[in-house]
Amino acid sequence: SLTLAVTMAFVAFTFGCGTDFELLKTAFKKPIGLSIGVLCQFIVMPSLAFLLSTIVQMPDYPKLATLIMGSCPGGSLSNVTTFWVNGSLTLSIAMSTVSSIAAMAIMPVLMIIYSNAFDSAIPVPFGEISVILATLTIPVGIGMLFKWKWPVLAEKIKRLGGIIGL
Numbered sequence: 001s002l003t004l005a006v007t008m009a010f011v012a013f014t015f016g017c018g019t020d021f022e023l024l025k026t027a028f029k030k031p032i033g034l035s036i037g038v039l040c041q042f043i044v045m046p047s048l049a050f051l052l053s054t055i056v057q058m059p060d061y062p063k064l065a066t067l068i069m070g071s072c073p074g075g076s077l078s079n080v081t082t083f084w085v086n087g088s089l090t091l092s093i094a095m096s097t098v099s100s101i102a103a104m105a106i107m108p109v110l111m112i113i114y115s116n117a118f119d120s121a122i123p124v125p126f127g128e129i130s131v132i133l134a135t136l137t138i139p140v141g142i143g144m145l146f147k148w149k150w151p152v153l154a155e156k157i158k159r160l161g162g163i164i165g166l
Helices: 002-017 021-029 032-055 060-071 076-084 089-117 126-149 151-164
Strands: none
Touching (some): 021 089, 076 089, 126 151
């Protein structure tokens, strides 16, 4: 719905208001956190999803859905959760961006690897991944620009976004 889309865009904007550009640069210059995140996102999570769905003997379609969910990038929910627990919002946003971009190349490979266990081909949701990437990066970028121009107001907006994100 339009209301949900506008709300999520505003919450992403508020995350931009809380993103420290210098920390963001550091996350990309020293990408140990991002590297660990990508390793977990595209190796550990899909492997666990496949292993657990096999152990509990799920039928093929639920097993396939579990595998796809375990392979997809997190999106904005991880950013909301990070904000609530006072984690590194900057690292979370960087990870969401990197994993969404990487998913375009890595998810087809994962689907090929894991599709051997199924009788049908597994489609990669490129459109949905692109929408997640755009709806995250554009409002966050605007929020970062807002913070650069009006830092005091950006701090107040950031708090409001955490409340709305509930």
